[in-house]
Amino acid sequence: xxxxxxxxxxxxxxxxxxxxxxxxxxxxxxxxxxxxxxxxxxxxxxxxxxxxxxxxxxxxxxxxxxxxxxxxxxxxxxxxxxxxxxxxxxxxxxxxxxxxxxxxxxxxxxxxxxxxxxxxxxxxxxxxxxxxxxxxxxxxxxxxxxxxxxxxxxxxxxxxxxxxxxxxxxxxxxxxxxxxxxxxxxxxxxxxxxxxxxxxxxxxxxxxxxxxxxxxxxxxxxxxxxxxxxxxxxxxxxxxxxxxxxxxxxxxxxxxxxxxxxxxxxxxxxxxxxxxxxxxx
Numbered sequence: 001x002x003x004x005x006x007x008x009x010x011x012x013x014x015x016x017x018x019x020x021x022x023x024x025x026x027x028x029x030x031x032x033x034x035x036x037x038x039x040x041x042x043x044x045x046x047x048x049x050x051x052x053x054x055x056x057x058x059x060x061x062x063x064x065x066x067x068x069x070x071x072x073x074x075x076x077x078x079x080x081x082x083x084x085x086x087x088x089x090x091x092x093x094x095x096x097x098x099x100x101x102x103x104x105x106x107x108x109x110x111x112x113x114x115x116x117x118x119x120x121x122x123x124x125x126x127x128x129x130x131x132x133x134x135x136x137x138x139x140x141x142x143x144x145x146x147x148x149x150x151x152x153x154x155x156x157x158x159x160x161x162x163x164x165x166x167x168x169x170x171x172x173x174x175x176x177x178x179x180x181x182x183x184x185x186x187x188x189x190x191x192x193x194x195x196x197x198x199x200x201x202x203x204x205x206x207x208x209x210x211x212x213x214x215x216x217x218x219x220x221x222x223x224x225x226x227x228x229x230x231x232x233x234x235x236x237x238x239x240x241x242x243x244x245x246x247x248x249x250x251x252x253x254x255x256x257x258x259x260x261x262x263x264x265x266x267x268x269x270x271x272x273x274x275x276x277x278x279x280x281x
Contacts, residue, residue: 009237010228014240014243015224016225017240017247019217020241020244020247021246022248023215023217027086027210030210034207034211035203036087039086039203039207039211041187042208046212055176055266063170071182071185072187073166074163074166078191079182081160082186082189085156087152100157101160102245104157104161107161108165113235117234127239128235128274133267137266167229169223171230175223200267228241
């Protein structure tokens with residue numbers, strides 16, 4: 001029997017899981033102490049500065065005009081979604097709102113990817129279903145009542161789906177530059193909202209620090225996802241990368257002492273089982 005091999009796309013996707021999961025925890029925690037849009041603007045600016053520096057240091061070729069346009073649209077969609085998402089994490093329980101955004105964010109691009117790239121192998125379809133089930137179990141409440149912040153989390157998920165789809169359309173240009181260009185749009189959008197709302201002072205030094213770290217990890221996750229989508233199928237990259245709530249849930253459990261139910265544990269197992277099935281070659 002041949003064991004599943006870890007493709008480059010799978011490796012990039014799994015690395016994005018840890019980067020995005022940690023970033024969401026830091027951003028959600030920081031949004032409890034500061035205005036979510038101020039925090040997100042700081043996160044986007046930090047990511048933009050970091051990735052621009054890396055792209056210049058690596059002498060990466062600048063993308064074409066078409067790729068830049070798609071990256072900007074992706075940035076507008078993902079940038080606004082991240083601010084809404086941070087607010088959802090701050091309003092509700094991280095262990096419940098994070099997976100809801102992930103499910104919607106993954107479902108839309110996955111269906112699109114199947115139509116455009118054709119149906120994946122049967123084993124991968126099983127893995128997709130298992131991963132979606134795992135993410136949903138992680139988000140399940142004990143009494144099946146919708147948790148606070150669920151609406152904002154759903155809206156954020158739609159925005160994340162827009163980011164996935166648009167950044168894929170940017171093609172095989174430098175992942176460093178695509179991520180940096182997307183942050184130009186993200187920072188512009190959230191920065192304008194902050195200025196219009198006169199809320200620039202609604203953050204303290206600790207919030208700024210959390211925003212910087214969250215933004216750095218978020219853009220690193222974006223680069224990893226871009227490379228995953230460039231080296232493999234969009235649907236597989238999206239589904240695997242969308243397992244990031246598992247990291248957020250675990251951090252919320254051990255650091256914030258959020259309740260960890262048996263459904264979450266079962267969801268974790270399902271998500272872990274889905275990885276080798278989706279990666280099967």
